Amino acid sequence: MRAGLIDGKAIAAEMRAEVRAEAELLTKEGWAPKLVSISVGDTAAAELYVRNQQKQAENAGVEFEARSYPNETSLEQLIGILQGLNGDPRVNGIIIQRPLPDHIPVKVLQKAVHPLKDVEGMHPATIGNIVYNDLALGPCTAVAAVEILKTLPLQMEGLNVTVIGHSEIVGKPIAFLMMGLGATVTVCHHMTRSVAMHSRAADAVFVAVGKPGLVTGDMIKPGAAVIDIGINRVETPEGARTVGDADFDSCAEVAGWITPVPGGVGPVTVATLMKNAVMATRMQMEHYRDAYARTEV
Template identity: 80%
Template sequence: MSATIIDGKAFAQGKLDETYAEAQRLSEAGWAPCLVSISVGDVAAAELYVRNQRKYAEKAGVAFEVRNYPETISLEQLQGVLAGLNADPRVNGIIIQRPLPAHIPVKALQKAVHPLKDVEGMHPSSIGNIVYNELELGPCTAVAAVEILKSLPLQTEGLNVCVIGHSEIVGKPIAFLMMGLGATVTVCHHMTRQVSVHSRAADAVFVAVGKPGLVHGEMLKPGAALIDIGINRVEGRAVGDADFDSCAEVAGWITPVPGGVGPVTVSTLMNNAVRATRMQMDHYRATFAAAE
């Protein structure tokens, strides 16, 4: 294999160390970061994610509170819960765990979270900030993938980038983030003809579609960076959207699955929680400062 395998765990740990230091500074100022997790219905479905988030929160110096609600709760009741959390200065971030019951639309809950506490980066105003190149709290997976690419010895200005997948939470934000860095971006989706024509012309390829083995080595430009964001279960093991072995023979850098983008995503969530705490502290101080 010729590709350099990107160690997502080590990268995430470096980010967590920075986040912990900032969390300590905020705590000393009386603003200890606190993240609240909201689960509805089948708690077991999200248990692994919640446990992983709690572990990372401890490393980042972020208090982590889990709140579980019965499947019978209504959308209006949940919106009321979120309104209470929005108004509570002790709560600095809110994360909505998936899956949700069919009668609870996730977008309605994401819109109900105050933008200053939107650590998932999914409120419409958070997405809008990306479009205007004014990133504050961005979608964690998209930000994580772009941060990994930025760590490589590649000049982002003028870089040819291919994004395979155009979801609202990963593909589209990545495209806007990379354009904000000066890259030339092509976005491929299920109606794109000859995806390989676009991917072979790219210096960096992001793939996030949920199809194991979609990208093969012959679809890559030699020496290109491949950021595999997919996570799929095949024969009891986790695999990405890229055929790792064939891609590693062609790419210059590649993220493994697991151990690539995943750990960096959770560390980004914790960084967002601490960043949100700083933003709220500044907001409260500016709003309630005594007049001179």
């Protein structure tokens, strides 16, 4: 193996320390950051995930309230709950846990979260602000993947980047974020004629498709960075394992740097959620002051 292994846990720990310091500052000003997580219906699948968020939040000095609603809760009721949270000054960020029951369209709920409390970075206005290069809450996974690349000794301006996967919440936001940093970005997907042609020309490859083994070493330019966003459970003779979208062994022979799965993008994603929580709290504090403190001017 020639590639440097990127330590997502260490990057996440550093981010959490920054978040904790910011959370302390905000708390002193009367704005202790607080997240509310909304789960609906059978939440067993997501429970471990929510508990991990809770632990990370406490670790970062962010209050975390996990709410569970029964499967029968209607869309109207959920929107009402979100409107209540939007209007509650003690709540600074709202997380909508997936999966949701079939009768709840996730996009409608995401649009009902106020953009200033959209710590998951899913509201269309949030996405639009990223395109406009405005400082905004970004989709956590995409922001985490880009933050990881930024820790490497690479010049972002002019960097040739290939993104494999064009989902709205990962691939496309990575593309805008990297464009905003001055990279030359190509986005590939299942309709691309030759993914290898594009990935082999790239200084950095992001892959977020959900197919184990999709990217192999022969698709990577020697010395390039491979940021693997896939999380797949596969059965092996030694039992079930979690792997990414890149074939780790062959890519690690060729790449300059590679993220492991698990322990790469995953921990940084949760740390980004906490970073968004304190950013959202500060934005709300400033928005509040702008709105109410004008008489002092």
